Amino acid sequence: MTPATAVLFYCRSGFENDLYQEWQARSGLQARWESAAGYALAFLQEEPEPTLLHTDSWIFARQALRGMALVELGERDRLSPILDAIAALPAHWRGPWSAVWLEHPDSDEGKPLSGFCHRFTPLLEQALRERGMLDPTRDGPRLHLFFTGLNRVWLACSDPAHASPWPLGIARVRMPAEAPSRSTLKLSEALMTLVPDAHDCLKPGMVGVDLGAAPGGWTFQLVTRGLKVFAIDNGPLKGTMALHPYVKHLREDGFRYRPRHPVDWLVCDMVEQPARVAKLIADWFVRGDTRHAVFNLKLPMKKRWPEIERCFALIESALDEAGLRYTLAAKQLYHDREEITCYLALRRSAERTRRRRQVPDRV
Numbered sequence: 001m002t003p004a005t006a007v008l009f010y011c012r013s014g015f016e017n018d019l020y021q022e023w024q025a026r027s028g029l030q031a032r033w034e035s036a037a038g039y040a041l042a043f044l045q046e047e048p049e050p051t052l053l054h055t056d057s058w059i060f061a062r063q064a065l066r067g068m069a070l071v072e073l074g075e076r077d078r079l080s081p082i083l084d085a086i087a088a089l090p091a092h093w094r095g096p097w098s099a100v101w102l103e104h105p106d107s108d109e110g111k112p113l114s115g116f117c118h119r120f121t122p123l124l125e126q127a128l129r130e131r132g133m134l135d136p137t138r139d140g141p142r143l144h145l146f147f148t149g150l151n152r153v154w155l156a157c158s159d160p161a162h163a164s165p166w167p168l169g170i171a172r173v174r175m176p177a178e179a180p181s182r183s184t185l186k187l188s189e190a191l192m193t194l195v196p197d198a199h200d201c202l203k204p205g206m207v208g209v210d211l212g213a214a215p216g217g218w219t220f221q222l223v224t225r226g227l228k229v230f231a232i233d234n235g236p237l238k239g240t241m242a243l244h245p246y247v248k249h250l251r252e253d254g255f256r257y258r259p260r261h262p263v264d265w266l267v268c269d270m271v272e273q274p275a276r277v278a279k280l281i282a283d284w285f286v287r288g289d290t291r292h293a294v295f296n297l298k299l300p301m302k303k304r305w306p307e308i309e310r311c312f313a314l315i316e317s318a319l320d321e322a323g324l325r326y327t328l329a330a331k332q333l334y335h336d337r338e339e340i341t342c343y344l345a346l347r348r349s350a351e352r353t354r355r356r357r358q359v360p361d362r363v
């Protein structure tokens with residue numbers, strides 16, 4: 001079966017409905033929506049706007065792909081029906097592809113398919129190469145085979161310039177042995193995913209503030225990049241962060257603390273009402289206390305999307321009113337659970353405000 005038009009999203013299992021609400025708010029398109037644990041499909045009457053396939057503009061999607069065809073597979077020979085289905089696609093979808101990725105939902109049902117995908121990849125790669133459909137020396141679109149079971153696969157494609165660069169849309173982050181908490185992975189992933197020029201804007205000699213720092217996982221990420229950090233928390237810092245020469249631990253309330261001089265970075269992982277955190281972050285920018293911030297919005301409530309919109313509206317109206325130009329981006333990271341991680345940064349004066357979650361312009 002080849003549906004007219006489909007967009008295939010990967011997401012965290014259990015957050016398909018949040019993604020649906022985001023889809024409705026952003027696309028404004030009538031679409032038939034189907035979802036199962038870890039993924040969702042929007043079926044459209046028309047070709048999707050290219051920006052709807054820009055993975056970094058979605059909060060709840062780890063990957064956004066153009067779905068091309070759904071293929072039913074037999075038990076014995078899975079290769080032939082896949083090759084036949086690719087050969088039956090319109091000419092511009094027959095390759096040569098720059099790469100082929102075999103993937104599956106990140107869910108209890110999907111994870112057992114990982115071994116099969118691993119074993120099947122070299123067979124498929126060879127068959128595609130022999131048919132001139134795969135050429136890794138070229139730049140250009142990537143082919144994705146998304147197995148929802150051993151007998152069903154979605155053929156989809158992505159433009160690597162706008163897709164997640166990681167299989168399954170999951171950033172691989174190494175757990176540093178010296179980090180005092182696993183939550184260090186969250187900030188590490190946030191810097192990889194949300195901060196495009198992290199190498200340039202996180203430099204030795206800069207100063208950061210970590211609100212809700214204990215036991216020190218986020219502080220660890222900043223000091224390993226050479227920043228000096230004010231770590232604000234009534235709780236204790238642990239391990240190497242407790243005595244690190246670049247860390248000044250202050251047992252203060254994160255909602256009251258303000259730096260004496262403006263800092264380069266603010267990070268905030270306090271478990272608090274999201275709107276309260278959003279107001280606090282906006283206030284730091286309006287007062288000129290920081291230029292960059294990474295912060296978590298904890299979302300244990302049922303209606304997460306309206307809460308996100310409320311928080312973003314708070315931030316945007318405060319910064320707009322102050323005449324600031326900024327970038328605001330957000331993502332439910334792989335290491336996030338019932339929360340999202342946001343990045344807010346001032347832009348240089350000549351640049352326009354950029355909201356990554358903006359409703360795409362109509363062509």
Ligand SMILES: C[S@@+](CC[C@H](N)C(=O)[O-])C[C@H]1O[C@@H](n2cnc3c(N)ncnc32)[C@H](O)[C@@H]1O
Pocket residue numbers: 180181183184211212213214215216217218219232233234235252253254255269270271272
């Ligand atoms: C999720 S933990 C932070 C983990 C930390 N980011 C890490 O990587 O190790 C939340 C922390 O926020 C702190 N916290 C909550 N409310 C706070 C407040 N009003 N002021 C300062 N710290 C607060 C808690 O004491 C707790 O240590």
